[in-house]
Amino acid sequence: MSATGRAGYEYNYEFSVDDEIVLRYNYTLVPGKKTFLFEIRTIFILKKTDGVDEIMGSERCFAEISVNGEQEAELLFGFNWLASYRLKEYWMTEEDIARFDQDAIDFTKEIEADPGRAHRRTVPIGIYLKVCTVQQEGEEVGPALERVIRAEKLIPLYVYPLQMGLENGPPPAIPLGDMFRVFLWELERTRVEDLNQGLAMMQDCGVCLRAPIVGDQISVLPSCGHAMHSHCIVGSLLEKRECPLCHSLVTFDPMAAYANFDPADYEMSKTLA
Ligand SMILES: [Zn+2]
Ligand SMILES: [Zn+2]
Numbered sequence: 038m039s040a041t042g043r044a045g046y047e048y049n050y051e052f053s054v055d056d057e058i059v060l061r062y063n064y065t066l067v068p069g070k071k072t073f074l075f076e077i078r079t080i081f082i083l084k085k086t087d088g089v090d091e092i093m094g095s096e097r098c099f100a101e102i103s104v105n106g107e108q109e110a111e112l113l114f115g116f117n118w119l120a121s122y123r124l125k126e127y128w129m130t131e132e133d134i135a136r137f138d139q140d141a142i143d144f145t146k147e148i149e150a151d152p153g154r155a156h157r158r159t160v161p162i163g164i165y166l167k168v169c170t171v172q173q174e175g176e177e178v179g180p181a182l183e184r185v186i187r188a189e190k191l192i193p194l195y196v197y198p199l200q201m202g203l204e205n206g207p208p209p210a211i212p213l214g215d216m217f218r219v220f221l222w223e224l225e226r227t228r229v230e231d232l233n234q235g236l237a238m239m240q241d242c243g244v245c246l247r248a249p250i251v252g253d254q255i256s257v258l259p260s261c262g263h264a265m266h267s268h269c270i271v272g273s274l275l276e277k278r279e280c281p282l283c284h285s286l287v288t289f290d291p292m293a294a295y296a297n298f299d300p301a302d303y304e305m306s307k308t309l310a
Pocket of ligand 1 (some may be wrong): 166244265
C-alpha cells in the first residue's frame with residue numbers, strides 16, 4: 038500500500054502478523070479485553086533520480102491497545118491517537134494518516150476473522166513503513182539530502198507515549214518530569230511550506246545554526262518567543278530547561294498542558310512509557 042500526499046515524498050507500507058512482537062515487548066493484558074500490539078518499523082529512504090535508493094536510517098516504535106471484542110471504533114481511535122503523533126512527524130498528510138489507520142484496522146479485522154486465532158488474547162501486527170524522500174527532476178542531490186525525513190530530524194520517540202524499539206535501547210528517563218514531557222510533545226510545531234514563511238519565523242536555528250528549508254518543523258518557545266527547529270529545541274530542553282538563545286528558564290503552565298489532555302490518555306501513556 039502506498040500514499041503520496043506531498044510532492045517529493047512518498048510512503049509505502051505493509052502489514053503482517055508477527056508473533057515475535059509478543060515476546061519483544063512488555064504489555065498489559067486487561068481482563069475481558071483483547072490486546073492489539075502494533076510495532077511500526079520505519080525505514081527512511083532517499084530515492085534518487087539515478088535510480089539508486091539510499092537508506093538514511095530506521096526506527097521502531099510500539100503501541101498496545103486493549104479493546105472489547107469487535108469494537109472497531111475504539112481500536113481506530115486508540116491506534117490513531119498513538120500512531121498519528123509519529124506519522125505527522127513523517128509529514129504524512131491528514132488524509133494519508135486516515136487511510137493508513139483504516140488500512141491497519143482492516144488488516145486486524147482480517148486477522149480476527151481467522152478462526153485459528155480466535156482464542157488468542159493478543160493480536161501482534163508488524164507494520165513495515167518506508168518513508169521516502171524522492172529527489173525531483175532538476176533537483177541536485179545536496180538539497181534532496183538536506184530535506185530527507187529521518188530520525189535525527191524528528192522529535193525523539195521517547196518523548197511520545199510510545200515505546201522505543203529494542204534496537205534503540207530502553208527509553209531514557211526524562212529528568213524533567215511528566216508534565217514537562219507533555220509540554221514537549223504538545224509543543225506547537227509549524228511545518229515550513231514555503232521559504233518566506235520559514236524565514237519570517239526564524240532567520241536561522243539557535244541550536245544548529247541552519248537556515249530553514251521547506252519541510253522543516255519550527256517551534257516557538259512560549260516563555261521567550263524564540264523560534265528554533267522543533268527537534269533541535271526539544272533535544273536541547275531534554276538536556277537543560279532553558280532557551281539556548283537567551284538562556285531564560287523555559288516555563289510553562291501545567292494547566293495549559295492539562296487543557297488538551299485527557300486523563301485516560303495519561304494513564305495509557307504511563308503504562309506505555
Ligand atoms: Zn536546528
Ligand atoms: Zn529565548
